[in-house]
Amino acid sequence: MRLVLQDDSWLPVYTLEQDEVERIEAFVNIPAMSEHEKVGFLESVCFLLSTARFCCLQQGLDVFCHKNHLAETIQTLLQEQPTDQLRTEVRHLAMDAIAELSSVESGLAEQGRRLLETCCKSVFFLPPKEEFWGLDTYYYVRALESMDNMLWSLVLNSPDPRGGEELQSILQLLLHFSCCPSPVVRERALGRIVALTQLLEHHHTLRNLRPTCRSPFSPIPPEELPAPLLGQLLGYLLLFCFAKDGTSSLALDALCGLHQYLLRQEERPKPEHKLGELRWDEETSPQDLTMRFAGSLYPRERTDIVCVVIEAMKDSSIFDRRVAEDILELVMSDLDFWLAEMPSVVKSIRECLRNSSREATGCRMDALLVLMAIKRPRALTISMVLNVPLRDSTDVGMWEMVLTVSKTSEALRELLRMLQDTRDTSIHSLVTMASGAGGAEGAEEPQSLSTVSVLLECLSKLSENPDLARKLQRLLPHIMGSIRDASEELRIKALMILWNVMGHLPRAEASSIAVGLVRDLRPLFDGGCSQLRELSIRLFRFLLELVLGCDRWRVRSKTWDLLLPLFFRMSDQSHSVAEASREALLAAATLLGWEELQRLLERRQMWRVAECLVERSRKRIQGYLYQSLQYLEDAQVPLQEAAIRFIGLAARPLKGKSPRKLGEICRALEPLLHEGDPGLRSLAAQTVLILRSAPERRSLGRCLQALCCWEWRSFP
Structure with a gap:
């Protein structure tokens, strides 16, 4: 970094804009509160930075901007502007200054996001247009024009390949404001989105408009607009197109721009029928408009549309729930086409159910979950394990619905079986193995490489609920098989699942299951962890106490082989293990009708x-x-x-x-x-x-x- 001198005469642009440099430094060092001085400061910033940009004299400006805290000062001026005051030059000049500041390398430093949010609040929360009079309209239009220019500049002045990242960040913030309860804020946010869609269109005649950076009218390469963002953006715009307020026409304008962008991308998927000009009238249905875009989208982008539609159903004050339901019906008619990434959809369903009434969205979400369980049981099961942790009644309700489908239990058994057959216990490897046959589920590959302990932890929580536990009983043999070579931590989790499930079953039903589990516990009596030894021995005793009738005779032959290990464990250094062994041996003696052994154990x-x-x-x-x-x-x-x-x-x-x-x-x-x-x-x-x-x-x-x-x- 260049050595900073006491004055700024070393700046290459100093000779051309000495007065502006000195005015900026004077304002920063002794901030003035008058409107005139604020305007003068912002004008000086704009003049200095634009001159440096057009004359290619930007060297050292980053040092100057940081030393004088220009970004922080501009943000403070914007925050001080009252939203009920329109007739001021400060608002639009501040955004012009931010636009120029974005042309300086690291000129905004870490302030970019906070500055953008401050600008949005300063403009979006102004009074409605109906309340303007006189010059208010002029200042309002100036503010909007300055904001659009600022947004373009923030994107286009970003160094490659960060232009797309900056565009995504801006659009995500605007989408946030577009979901604001205030219709005025929504309309203004959508207006800025419309302006930004122009960056996606080709205007080669204006390519050289700005010699030191890319033209605001030059095209954005497709790789610079991240796929997840495009799907989210389309999802919101499709919903807004059928809104009853002033956002409908703005959303349609934005969709037209995105439609042209998709038509120009050669590498994108091609729809079955060639798309013409995007048209919309009162007879156009949400499904029709959605399908105009669906064929040109990547699978992940279609999934993001689905996620937006699902989450939109939780708030009918902004979006028409009937529109969302219509699009969701389209999705359910061809699930494989629309759902490429199951975890995102599961998260959206959970978010919708947690923030809306069961009466409003429950039936539709339940139907979607059941259909997903039928069509994509393996992918849904893994997604539920990773993303629905049973923290509240919503999570329990989702699991209850999913477990009503037999294919879900089959998918859980398959995962447990594969744990038994492979040493790689990551969820990623399980999904890869489970999807080896290809097909619709082969595309499912969660990014999280969570270990299989997550699966057992989820089953453990499921087993604590009586209704859910009874639906897990078919998994018990597979759970025991999956922990033969597992870590002691996983074995303990598996034993807790067994205990919970068996405890929630009717005794007559649990009796026959207990007979099959007794012998599987034997290797765990000698585990290296005292907690594992104690838990397995106490579970053995619990299982013996469950058996009834003829099952008692069936379990007797298996019990004989466990007497001696229990006898030796009575000498365990762990007092709790030794006591658990005595109690378990006493239960075995009772089952075998061995009165003398019972008496000796009772008398110790x-x-x-x-x-x-x-x-x-x-x-x-x-x-x-x-x-x-x-x-x-x-x-x-x-x-x-x-x-x-x-x-x-x-x-x-x-x-x-x-x-x-x-x-x-x-x-x-x-x-x-x-x-x-x-x-x-x-x-x-x-x-x-x-x-x-x-x-x-x-x-x-x-x-x-x-x-x-x-x-x-x-x-x-």
């Missing part, structure tokens, strides 16, 4: 529980032994100790009968002879010694006493 005689398991389960003793071996490698020393003691007890009957199996067990214990924990080493050594000693005739009770270190950890 843990050291006798092992003896009881061995005595009652002699046919399963070899299976118990191999189950015990895996706990020798557990990270918790108390569980290793419990496994050694149980092995010492259960393997004693093998002495003299199965030396090969006994040798395998002793070899499994040998690595523990070198463990760091001295108590564990001693217990392992003593157990190996006893198992390898000569067999003796003694009762099972005396076998317990033979292990001198047999002191089970007292249960807390």
Whole structure:
């Protein structure tokens, strides 16, 4: 940056406009409040910057503008202008100055958006034209002309390729004002949109009108008008065309300009029938006018029209709801043609329902949701998961409606199945896989790469609602399958879904489902996270308490295999896990009708529980032994100790009968002879010694006493 001198004589334009430079600096340093001095300051800014632009002497002006805070000063002058005062030069001169300031590189700095909003408020909120008299009309027209010129300049003076971005920003702001409750503000905002549509037309004869920047009448390349904006703009203009106030003719003028723009774009989609001049009369329907543009739009642009129409239905004070419903009926007649991006449509439906009465829009939105669920179940399901988080009754109502369609549940099951088959758990990858067959849903690809935890989080919230939970019961086997190799965080979410759904089902219905889920919980008992271990064990107990009648006999065979893992988990270092294991083992003993085991657990005689398991389960003793071996490698020393003691007890009957199996067990214990924990080493050594000693005739009770270190950890 050039070194800033005390005066500004270094500016190349200084020699031509010295008086203007000095006048600007004097006003900025000692702001004057008189109308005459404000006008003089703004005129000096316009003269200085226009001279520099036409004479190519703009070097250093960015430093001058920033040093003297020109943008901030102009904004302050505009804000001070009362909206009930028309006969002032300040308003239109301020906008002329902004137009010139936009020709200076970074002249507006970060003030561009705030300046534009201030200008809109200063002009749009002036009194209605009917209240003008005398010179009021002259000043009003001058202000509008200056504003249109300023808007053109802001777009055309933007460096490539930011011209399109600036145009989009301006149009979005104008669309915001066009939805203002005041019809006067809406009309003035639409008038500026009409002026801006002229930038999209070709006028080659005026290309060299402004030598230092692109002509305001030169064409805007199509890539500079972002597709999403064009769809939104057309959506609003189509609605305004059928308004009962003065915006109808303005909207039609803007549509004519956009129609010509679309006809001139060679690379755009071509409609089936060649389009002629855009005509409109009283017999033209909203559907007819919409279809005049639809064939020339990209899919995303058509979707944006739909979003605008949906959101317009929430406020009948601005738009005619019947017009929006007519266009929506057109959309529903060919959903694949109109809906290219499902998430945007889902967001718009949610916004409409949250800000309007159910009686006014509910039926139409419900019909659209159901049709989307039938036509595009996979895309709709993913969009609902990502964008409808069940925060209020509106979200619940949307999910209730969507889940009434069987294809939605099928789509959820498909997503859960794919989680089971792939390690890539991003929603993006799921959509790609789900859309592999092509077709209408193949175009759906949400930009958000949210992980599948979002899916489980959504299902978890759905399962908290009794009505929705009952509709999710078919997903339960798929949820269990999807978490086999998932993170512990996802497993916990999945278990909460299971618990919620099963808790909301009638017991007779939940009983048969519980039988199929019991065995799937076994791997989770040994999870690394204590929260996961406790939740899975408590859920196991909950499922056992749900089974009824003949289902109790079906679940008994599965329960036997879970007794020993629960027994070992009673030695868990986590008090809550140990207590949950005791309660679950007690529930299992109750189901099996095992009164002695029940009594021992109720009295907390843990050291006798092992003896009881061995005595009652002699046919399963070899299976118990191999189950015990895996706990020798557990990270918790108390569980290793419990496994050694149980092995010492259960393997004693093998002495003299199965030396090969006994040798395998002793070899499994040998690595523990070198463990760091001295108590564990001693217990392992003593157990190996006893198992390898000569067999003796003694009762099972005396076998317990033979292990001198047999002191089970007292249960807390």
